[in-house]
Amino acid sequence: MSSLLSDYDFELPEAQIAQAPLSTRDASRLMVVSRASGAWAHRHFSELPGLLREGDLLVVNDARVIPARLLGSKAGTGGRVELLVVRPSAPTLTSQALGGAAEALEWICLGQASKGLKPGARISFPGGLDAEVLEALGGGEYRVRFHAAPGTSLAEVLEKAGRLPLPPYITRPPEASDAERYQTVYARASGAVAAPTAGLHFTEATFAALAARGIHRVEVTLDVGPGTFLPVREENLEKHHMHPERYFVPEATARAVNAAKAEGRRVVAVGTTVVRTLESATDPDTGALRAGPGETTMFIRPGFTFRQVDVLLTNFHLPRSTLVVLVSALLGRERTLAAYREAVAAGYRFFSYGDAMLVTE
16 A cells, blocks of 8 residues: 555556547447456447446536636736636535626636736736736636626636637647537536546447446536646655545435445446545445535545445546546555556557546456
């Protein structure tokens, strides 16, 4: 049980970092790995319904990626500025705050500028959007007040002026097709700046096949933040702090998960964001899943006791990332790294537009 970041490293050829999705969502490969034995099998995602059990409960993250990347210029100097809209500074769900009509909205943003950003700096963006930097928070984060036309929400302005924030390891610019393919087919709650990528493989036909086998689906919302991609800078993982991410668990989802656990049926988390939501929203005393909103900075590492998640469907993640550490907490570090080495040798495609792994009991 290592707390050293370097113990979660592996060799990954750059050519295996997927730069674009496959022609069809469910054509991805699927590596099935057993927690009990560490044995693996090479399958295809379209086979998923036959790999799960009748009565399994599938939990997905219905977050929708917003065009959160803004390119603008400083008032007066014309210097280039780039902001990534991350989360509202007020304690409310991003998906709710985005839609609220207001002349001024305060948000936490990641910022870059040709000569840095200081409090008081004013920025102009296309589409009639202006902003003022209120505070530098450190780590490249800023508290920013946006000004839009009266009666206009930030969501409306972002749709006109913003760009889809593809992950930094996708080196090409966004294309028109990304607007559809970098969203899950069930994306609903706008507010994420990155896709819950394990869900990108699903089609409506997949869900129909799952339902026919008695496998039902429920939703949570976690507004995926940039911490998903930011490098871990601490070698000692105990010193790493996760960026806060907001989540919401509907009443129906809490009831369904609690019933599945009580009846001995498996809870299948579609993606690491679902894992963090379910485990963060668990009552520490009773073990029951609690409904409602919340914010999580939970960093799941080996030694963590899972209260809700039995099976994990996930993509292949960055070396030395918090996501590889999370998978290792469920599967074990040695088995995770062995599976990743096999995936590399077998030519699997990695990261957001890549292939998937199913971690079973």
